[in-house]
Amino acid sequence: MDVNIHLSDPARDFLLELLNKQKVDGIAARLFVTHPGTRMAETCLAYSRPGEEKETDKRLQFGDLVLYLEKRSLPYLDELEIDLAEERMGKQLTIKAPNAKKPQTSSDEHKVLQRDCRGQQVPSGDPVVIPAGTEVRVTQALGGSYTVLYQGNLVRVEGKDAAALGLANNELQFEPPADGSISEDQVWEAMATVFDPEIPVNIVSLGLVYKMEIDQSRKHVDVDMTLTAPGCGMGQVLVDDVKYKLSMVPHVETTDVDLVFDPPWRQDMMSEEARLETGLFF
DSSP: OOOOOEEHHHHHHHHHHHHHHHHHOEEEEEEEEEESSTTTTTEEEEEETOSSSSSTEEEEEETEEEEEEEEEGGHHHEEEEEEEEEETTTTEEEETTTTTTSOOOOOGGEOOOSOOOEEETTTTTOEEOOTTTOOOEEEETTTTHHHHEEEEEEEOOGGGGGGTTTTOOOOOOOOOOSSSSSOOHHHHHTTTTTTSSSSSSSTTTOOOOOOOOOOOOOOEEEEOOOOSSOOTHHHHHHHHHHHHHTSSSTOOOEEEEEEOOOOOOOOSSSOHHHHHHHOOOO
């Protein structure tokens, strides 16, 4: 499919500057849309290191800048405009995607439930049961969970219910440390598979994890985390997701995950990669 992407020269140069800071030969950028064709659609720009691009991606080149476009997002990326704005606090990329929220017909995004499926509405967190035989649209599949569009609402479906969607359950798997200890790297890796159900950014990159401590003698992990918005109805869902992912780390026997709101979360707590994915630069 042919798509028209409008990239200004200042935006291209700024993106190249960001990519060069990663000091990775051949690094590119990748464009995709989460929750495409819905009012929750978000157009995302992410780093794409060599080998991270998909075979089905569409490759575009703007001078020295290479952009990869996700195949299923192509109809929603048509007529996309990327520019650079001078804000009071610095430069910021601006992304306009006029087709991101427009419904499209794409059979590979739709699934017919093979059995009743439990889920939680986004962002309220209210429980819902989607009946067998219902057709839903899969809008996000990250961190082992899925977000689907059902009757005009977004619903988060846990990986353990992936079979109801006819999809694989991508559970975490770790190699147990031979000395019987809890690996700090594995703990962080597990938490990095917990994603905001509305945007494709994990809680670690968002800067939502304030504290992580391991007590090796008790085989215990203690975590303090926050939310981007204190009133978010998905707070307990994310806490439970963190606990579940931590329970899959070898030698972890107990966990405590607490929601805290002091200090309040700020955008500058995000990693540079997360800012690139959400288009926020300061």
